[in-house]
Amino acid sequence: MKLVCLDLEGVLIPEIWLGLAERTGIEELKVTTRDNPDYDNLMCHRLAVLKKHNLGMKALNQVVAKMSPLEGAVELIERLRPRFQIVILSDTFYELAMPLMAGLGWPTLLCHRLTFSDDAVTGYVLRQVDPKFHAVDAFKKINLPVIAAGDSYNDISMLQHADVGILFRPPKALVENYPELTVATNHEELGDKIECFGSSL
């Protein structure tokens, strides 16, 4: 049995912070892990923007409440479940992502936590540094072959450490910088590649 580790935002659900950018019109929130390889730098920028515009959990929850899984995401999970075990490895936060998990059929999700003071987002607690890499490393050490897929800079260490790493609809810079990683451009192709690689592991 092989384990499939999937990124969440951009692969199964829309980018939550882009949703907030669109809803509020704040251009500064349009930077994501697809553009910025420094996650802490990105999160500090986001929290500063929230504070500057007096936005908190209520605004974030309103964005999430209107979101649905990406087209093809539910079908991908349903297709993979009888043949693979699935764990979602994400750099998002439980407080934002959990309302979307029911729509995906509650796959196991490993991500981070936000900290609050009333409505204000005061910070975040990472489960650990380089969390996707370490999760894949832990799974490999208990003899689980790992196929991983993601779309962003924060997925690269996971994709490189997995037995098979697949870029899903990546930005051009990622394809150019990591030509050794195979690319899937839609959910059907991602499912095909996972099944194909899975049969050879």
Next chain:
Amino acid sequence: MKLVCLDLEGVLIPEIWLGLAERTGIEELKVTTRDNPDYDNLMCHRLAVLKKHNLGMKALNQVVAKMSPLEGAVELIERLRPRFQIVILSDTFYELAMPLMAGLGWPTLLCHRLTFSDDAVTGYVLRQVDPKFHAVDAFKKINLPVIAAGDSYNDISMLQHADVGILFRPPKALVENYPELTVATNHEELGDKIECFGSSL
């Protein structure tokens, strides 16, 4: 976010080998991990009995096809999913358990594989020695607090290594030998204990 590691047979679904014993009337198949602490010894016994009675995957599949989750198991999983991440740690085999996973809502399952020659079960491949312990160990090392629950000897190392270990409807000998482990006698009580311990981790 805390991880809940649940045993499968006896906690979420009936004991598959007991089902085969009842279906075939073969008394020798009535020994389970609840009675025998030596898993390899138990499995070698089971495979020898299958061979002696000329029973193979067809007979096992017929038993599994008539099984459903235990009463209260689906409700337990549905209750826990919004607040915990769930991974099933089992010493059963994917070939037997996967048909039952849809009924439980496809929780992530780590277990073992059987080997075949046509219909005959020729052996088994463990993912690793002491697999439940090592899975909990791996999860703890990536900073996931673990609450574990199981009913048998093969759960003890997992229950002792988890942040919280709960015996579910255990045989009397286990309660006597491991008085430090708390006991839940039904699924509602198990859910209550997981939620209570989870809030203090």
